Amino acid sequence: xxxxxxxxxxxxxxxxxxxxxxxxxxxxxxxxxxxxxxxxxxxxxxxxxxxxxxxxxxxxxxxxxxxxxxxxxxxxxxxxxxxxxxxxxxxxxxxxxxxxxxxxxxxxxxxxxxxxxxxxxxxxxxxxxxxxxxxxxxxxxxxxxxxxxxxxxxxxxxxxxxxxxxxxxxxxxxxxxxxxxxxxxxxxxxxxxxxxxxxxxxxxxxxxxxxxxxxxxxxxxxxxxxxxxxxxxxxxxxxxxxxxxxxxxxxxxxxxxxxxxxxxxxxxxxxxxxxxxxx
Amino acid sequence: xxxxxxxxxxxxxxxxxxxxxxxxxxxxxxxxxxxxxxxxxxxxxxxxxxxxxxxxxxxxxxxxxxxxxxxxxxxxxxxxxxxxxxxxxxxxxxxxxxxxxxxxxxxxxxxxxxxxxxxxxxxxxxxxxxxxxxxxxxxxxxxxxxxxxxxxxxxxxxxxxxxxxxxxxxxxxxxxxxxxxxxxxxxxxxxxxxxxxxxxxxxxxxxxxxxxxxxxxxxxxxxxxxxxxxxxxxxxxxxxxxxxxxxxxxxxxxxxxxxxxxxxxxxxxxxxxxxxxxxxxxxxxxxxxxxxxxxxxxxxxxxxxxxxxxxxxxxxx
Numbered sequence: 118x119x120x121x122x123x124x125x126x127x128x129x130x131x132x133x134x135x136x137x138x139x140x141x142x143x144x145x146x147x148x149x150x151x152x153x154x155x156x157x158x159x160x161x162x163x164x165x166x167x168x169x170x171x172x173x174x175x176x177x178x179x180x181x182x183x184x185x186x187x188x189x190x191x192x193x194x195x196x197x198x199x200x201x202x203x204x205x206x207x208x209x210x211x212x213x214x215x216x217x218x219x220x221x222x223x224x225x226x227x228x229x230x231x232x233x234x235x236x237x238x239x240x241x242x243x244x245x246x247x248x249x250x251x252x253x254x255x256x257x258x259x260x261x262x263x264x265x266x267x268x269x270x271x272x273x274x275x276x277x278x279x280x281x282x283x284x285x286x287x288x289x290x291x292x293x294x295x296x297x298x299x300x301x302x303x304x305x306x307x308x309x310x311x312x313x314x315x316x317x318x319x320x321x322x323x324x325x326x327x328x329x330x331x332x333x334x335x336x337x338x339x340x341x342x343x344x345x346x347x348x349x350x351x352x353x354x355x356x357x358x359x360x361x362x363x364x365x366x367x368x369x370x371x372x373x374x375x376x377x378x379x380x381x382x383x384x385x386x387x388x389x390x391x392x393x394x395x396x
Numbered sequence: 397x398x399x400x401x402x403x404x405x406x407x408x409x410x411x412x413x414x415x416x417x418x419x420x421x422x423x424x425x426x427x428x429x430x431x432x433x434x435x436x437x438x439x440x441x442x443x444x445x446x447x448x449x450x451x452x453x454x455x456x457x458x459x460x461x462x463x464x465x466x467x468x469x470x471x472x473x474x475x476x477x478x479x480x481x482x483x484x485x486x487x488x489x490x491x492x493x494x495x496x497x498x499x500x501x502x503x504x505x506x507x508x509x510x511x512x513x514x515x516x517x518x519x520x521x522x523x524x525x526x527x528x529x530x531x532x533x534x535x536x537x538x539x540x541x542x543x544x545x546x547x548x549x550x551x552x553x554x555x556x557x558x559x560x561x562x563x564x565x566x567x568x569x570x571x572x573x574x575x576x577x578x579x580x581x582x583x584x585x586x587x588x589x590x591x592x593x594x595x596x597x598x599x600x601x602x603x604x605x606x607x608x609x610x611x612x613x614x615x616x617x618x619x620x621x622x623x624x625x626x627x628x629x630x631x632x633x634x635x636x637x638x639x640x641x642x643x644x645x646x647x648x649x650x651x652x653x654x655x656x657x658x659x660x661x662x663x664x665x666x667x668x669x670x671x672x673x674x675x676x677x678x679x680x681x682x683x684x685x686x687x688x689x690x691x692x693x694x695x696x697x698x699x700x701x702x703x704x705x706x707x708x709x710x711x712x713x
Contacts, residue, residue: 187464228467229497236467237496240487246457247492250464257425257447258468277488280457 122169127336133203134164138365139392140199140212146385148216151224154375156196158300158333158360159267165339166265166296167200175205178232182262185251187236189244189278190269190298191225192377197234198222206233241269242277245295249285252293252353263347267296271303273314279324282355286325291350294343295326298333300362302373321355333358366391401568401599404541407505410562411436413548414473418444424552427462427474429455434564435475435505455480456488459502463492466499471552477511478504478561482523493557494530500558501551507537507561508646509674509691510596510684519679519687525651527559528624534558534577535623539598542573543621550577561595563646565684568599571619580627586616588711589702590634590641594620594653597644597693604698613706620653628660635667640705642670644698646688649673668708670701 137160145151167173171184188197195215202209207221214220221230225239235251238244248266255262272278285293297317301307308314321328327349331338339358346354362376363369366388369380380388418424418440425447432438432450441448451458455476462474475481481504482489493500504523511519528535534556538544544562551558554577571581583598584605593601598619605615616638618630635641641661643654654671661667674691682690689697706712 227495229495236464237491240491242456243460243488243492246460246488247464247467247496249457250461250466251468252464253449253461254465254468254470258423277454277456277460280454281460284451284454284457284461 122340130164130168130336133168134161135365135392136203137164137196137199139389140202141195142366142380142385142388142392144195144198144212144215145379146382147213149379150216151195151379152192152377153195153379154302154363154369154373155190155269155298155300156193157364157366157369158362159190159193159298160196160364161334161336162267162296162298162339162358163196163200165336165343167204169340170343171265172262173204178206182260184262185235185248185264187238187244187248187251187264187266188226189238189248189266190241190272191238191244193267194222194224194226197226201233207231241272242275242281245278246281246284249281249290249293252285252290253288255292256290263292263294265294265296267298270297270299270301270308270314273297273317274308274312282321282324282326285353289325289351290353293353294346295353295355297355297357298360299357300360302362302376304373304376306373318357321357326353326355328355328357330357331359333360334364401570403566403568405566406538406541406544406562407434407436407564409541409544410503410548411439413545414440415443417549417552418447421471421552423470425449425465425470425472427451427458427472429453429458429476429480431476435503437473437475456485459485459488459500460492462500463496463498467496470499472500473503474500475503475505477518478507478520478523479518482526482559483520486526490530494532497532497556499555501560502558503548503560503562505562506564508563508595509679509687510563510565510646512564512684512687513681515681516678521648521674521679522651523561524623524645524647524653528656532557533624536621537561537594537623538575538621539595539619540567540569540571542569543571543575546573546575547621550575563596565596567596570599570602575621578622578625578627580622580630581619582616582630583619584615584617586614587638588613588615589705589709590616590618590638591644591702592618592620592631592634592641592653592657593644594623595646597646600693600695600698601644603695604702607699608702613711615702623653626656631657631660632665635661635665640668640709642698642701642705643672644693645673646693647673648676650676668705670705672698672701
């Protein structure tokens, strides 16, 4: 349970998340394109999953009992690559190859290029359905692994997202957890000004999910929610993680501008300064 | 001719093949989207309820769920009507199945005009073009029940995405069921002209060949059940041997197998090719075979096209 996670461990996760954020800035800067805003907002959720909650083994990416993570918002690829690199799934230097010809680090995550990726995603509303399939597979095979998927809030405007949510609820997938990176913004602006998704918590509840509403940048709350999800086995869990788009970089926070725009050299320098020089 | 042949349900052949596969492979799963009675996946569902998922009317997500199940190491069959599979779920088939290279076999029933009275919304005439354009996809259009069975069994043996288009109507049994992925079956030898046909039109092609035989014209018939990978060698051999190709398909001529054959011969061995398919229009309500006639796939029209090619070749005057 989360209360077993010491404050020292949480401080460590916070340091890891900060390192991930620096890598996100560096790699999107090197690539000259990408999605920093939604990568920075989902960083803490990913750090909690990859460095604490999930059963993973970098030496055995095909370990049958590993927990699965499907990044349904596949454009947050830089955040996942950063987490996987720091966790030992790929060399850290490789992060600089993001989006370049011949790289394993595609603009949107690709399982056929990088084995640590569970499912290739990018077009929205699909990863969540694949995750439902993986959870059904685990149940059929009587494996104990859990399946996590991270969806975006713009993605909640997509019909197939709700199809997949309906299926997860119908099949009462106790091994399935949906994390919503509720950063409030999509490409063109705020979700509520474009196509409102609220009341999102009510919607998940109506779809038969054990639903939790948390601060997606508070590791104590994130780990508590993931532990609570583990304790509920008769239905899936939805975690609405309230996050800040561009979290950690002042000029990227709370705006849609950096949804799909990489920082310039000067912006990257400023961002890295804000995120602190690595030890 | 066609009336004299035994007709059988391709859908029954599919459902029964699934039941046999399910008995052999305990990991095989089947999905459907509220049409399991029509697609016959119900036969599997009754036998193996734990491995059957009827997800309701969410075809796109049936496909993504199928992909997720497949990535766990399973062979997955997913069925609905062709318009809901290749049409409504195209991008899910593209990304979740093909881009992921997931072992999902989409078996779409109710392809083409023979859907009949349901009308143009449900008569999928663009699926073969859409599906054969996808990298890594295998596309099969069986002509009869025996080929349906052998194609389903063959596809289950091979890892990777596949799309199978089946016909709603019972069709005359015209093959011995021998099917090989990537091979066009020569159902009738001939050296004056080749007709390449697929699906329901294979029987019609054989009828035309029989009529022409009576006047001394020998038509080679190729069953192009394996649309992708396509048997280019058999088609080019036919081009060399017979000098002209007539292609019959219950599909828009814009993107069908006729276009593929025209391109293949143009690049490798140019010969006259005529494409007989549905012109660039949607279908409409009506009895299935009447629609075939209405949209240019009548035996008379096929015969005319055949004569035109024979005249062009100087085989007749």
